[in-house]
Amino acid sequence: MHKRMNWDAINFDWNQVRSFLATAEEGSFSAAARVLGQTQPTVGRQVAALEAALGVVLFERVGKSLNLTSTGAELLLHVREMADVANRISLTASGQSQSVDGLVKITASDMMSAYLLPPVLRQIRLAAPRLEIDLVAANEIRDIQRREADIAIRHVRPSQPDLIARLVAEDSASFYAATSYLERVGRPNNETELAKLDFVAFGEVEEIIGYLEPAGIPITEQNFRLGSKSGVVAWEMIRQGFGVGVMSDKVAELTPGIERVLPKREPFTFPIWLATHSELHTARRIRLVFDILAEYFSCGR
Known part of the structure; x- marks a missing residue:
């Protein structure tokens, strides 16, 4: 049975608490270190220092895995409340700023970041040359409420109630392959012939099959010999x-040596959403960037 904490006697070191929270949510010191931008030994030392300060065991080490103890689970509830309060204070403070300088974090997929956003970044620099832009190229959804990003560009509508979300465009996608590949294997004339070719996976194969099968493309896992979670790598x-x-x-139009497969087939369509926190939107620098992005996408780039 793990020792129960005396909550009245606790004096938190917030860096230790952040390391504990990240470790609990990510499941390991190494994953927590990546999220926090620190080294694995640093995170481990901070968690150990917190355990020593509290006089309790927060994690059970089972091989390479970390499991929360009952005391750790109890602390996690309180720490998440503290983090929410701290994030709200930070959001409110950022929202009061009316200066067109400072840092704005934009998160988008690696493909959009690499191919489609550079032109609008030039527009932003012309409109506000003192702004600092951190473009977080990530295919997983980043958490605006926890300040992992100020503005998110997503293909699904954000569901959090505190976010401002605007549908700014409907984009299209199609099947593509290198001209050299199609000249080697032949150009398919229909979906059945297309399903006999090799496919490159971007993300999880099961998800791709689940999306393409209802669209009339009878592919299986045998079609996928190569793939990557990075869109940039898969596209290369x-x-x-x-x-x-x-x-x-639009990405394909920018890439030489690529041609559309089944060019008469109706393209897939997908939405482009911009999202930011309702309080952040009152900051002039973030509102400016949000509006420039919205105009850029709505005008068809």
């Missing part, structure tokens, strides 16, 4: 002639 594999993939039509 396609460009190098390893197979077929689905890609934004």
Whole structure:
């Protein structure tokens, strides 16, 4: 049985608490270190120092895994409340700023970050040359409420109640392959012939199959010999002639040596949402960037 904490006697070191929270949510010191931008030994030392300060065991080490103890689970509830309060204070303070300088974090997929956002970043620099822009290229959804980003560009509508979300465009995507690949294997004339070709996976194969099968593409896991969770890497594999993939039509237009497969087929469509926290939107620098992005996408880039 783990020792129960005396909450009245606790004096927190917030860095230790952040390391505990990240470790509890990510499941390991190494994953927590990546989230916090620190080294694994630093995170481990901070968690150990917190355990020593409280006189309790927060994690059970089972091989390479970390499991919360009952005391750790109890502390986690309180720490999350503290983090929410701290984040709200930070959001409110940021929202009061009316200066067109400072840092704005924008998160988008790696493909959008690499291929589609550079032109609008030039517009932002012209409009506000003192702004600092941190472009977080990530295919997983970043948490605006926890300040991992100020503005998110997403293909699904954000569901959190405290977010401002605006549908700014409907984009399209189609099947593409390198001309060199199609000249080697032949150009398919229909979906059945397309399903006989190699595909390059961007993300989880099961999800791709689940999306394409209802669209009339009878592919299986055997179609996928190569893939990557990085869209930039997967697209380069396609460009190098390893197979077929689905890609934004606007990205494909920017890529030489690529051609559309089944060009008469109706493209896929997907939405583009901009999201920011309702309190952050009152900050002039974030509102300015949000509005420039919204105009850029709504005008068709």
